[in-house]
Amino acid sequence: MAAKPLTPPPPPPGGVDWWSEIRGLFLMLLAVVTFHSLIAKPFYIPSISMMPNLLVGDRLIVSKYPYGWSWVSASFHVLPRGRDRVLARTPEYGDIVIAVPPDRDEDYIKRVVALPGDRIAVVHGQIILNGKLVPQQVEPPVQIPADPQLSCDGAPCYDMFERYRTRLADGREVYELPAFRETLPNGASYVIIDHTDQVLDNYPETRVPAGHVFLMGDNRDHSADSRAPVEERGLGGPVPLANIGGRAEFVTFSLDGSESWNPASWWSALRKNRAWTKLRPELRRPPQDSALAGK
Numbered sequence: 001m002a003a004k005p006l007t008p009p010p011p012p013p014g015g016v017d018w019w020s021e022i023r024g025l026f027l028m029l030l031a032v033v034t035f036h037s038l039i040a041k042p043f044y045i046p047s048i049s050m051m052p053n054l055l056v057g058d059r060l061i062v063s064k065y066p067y068g069w070s071w072v073s074a075s076f077h078v079l080p081r082g083r084d085r086v087l088a089r090t091p092e093y094g095d096i097v098i099a100v101p102p103d104r105d106e107d108y109i110k111r112v113v114a115l116p117g118d119r120i121a122v123v124h125g126q127i128i129l130n131g132k133l134v135p136q137q138v139e140p141p142v143q144i145p146a147d148p149q150l151s152c153d154g155a156p157c158y159d160m161f162e163r164y165r166t167r168l169a170d171g172r173e174v175y176e177l178p179a180f181r182e183t184l185p186n187g188a189s190y191v192i193i194d195h196t197d198q199v200l201d202n203y204p205e206t207r208v209p210a211g212h213v214f215l216m217g218d219n220r221d222h223s224a225d226s227r228a229p230v231e232e233r234g235l236g237g238p239v240p241l242a243n244i245g246g247r248a249e250f251v252t253f254s255l256d257g258s259e260s261w262n263p264a265s266w267w268s269a270l271r272k273n274r275a276w277t278k279l280r281p282e283l284r285r286p287p288q289d290s291a292l293a294g295k
């Protein structure tokens with residue numbers, strides 16, 4: 001007996017099944033939002049507060065699960081604020097995290113420099129953690145591209161960084177900024193920028209409460225972090241762990257700001273050697289107790 005040829009099912013009466021189309025779109029959107037809320041989410045860097053390790057224009061991936069989940073995990077921060085966390089865990093020294101300030105639903109990105117129960121102070125730009133100086137070793141100046149989108153609090157950085165501008169042999173213009181390597185008690189080590197004396201270089205000793213962490217930006221002179229009051233768009237002291245939305249993992253790609261709406265311009269704006277840059281701190285031998293400073 002010959003097999004009957006397969007024929008496609010007839011279209012639904014009336015043409016397109018709009019209900020099925022809408023349902024499919026809704027399920028796809030739900031899957032994306034769920035993934036962004038529970039697993040990982042892309043972020044964009046709009047400010048200079050984490051230079052030299054994050055540049056304006058970097059696109060990066062933040063994992064949402066390392067410290068458990070809370071109200072801040074949800075995409076778009078649609079849940080009411082609270083202190084509860086599911087599968088709660090504490091960050092480690094040196095982690096780069098996403099934090100939400102107490103008075104605004106904005107995402108800040110900063111580094112963990114003190115944990116629950118720690119005593120922290122800042123004196124002349126150096127961290128004193130539990131009564132011990134966190135060492136800073138002088139590093140060669142870091143070269144920050146003088147890109148079109150480099151800005152300081154929404155204004156061009158030219159006046160602030162102009163004395164550090166230099167032209168390299170290949171014709172590129174960069175800012176060569178003073179850099180120091182900071183190493184925390186667990187060996188987490190990273191480079192920071194500190195180029196001027198300013199009010200946030202000194203912060204009175206405070207104890208980090210249980211369930212909180214103290215956060216600072218790597219660009220110490222241009223970061224509204226735990227040192228800065230809420231009224232100045234800072235984090236206003238230690239940050240509740242329920243307000244920590246995830247851990248930065250790696251840069252996917254970076255654009256220097258010269259791109260336009262035309263996709264043809266995107267390739268030329270792509271920063272070379274930024275893709276897949278890991279954002280976890282380098283681990284070195286924990287420093288010995290010392291009162292010596294590199295500055």
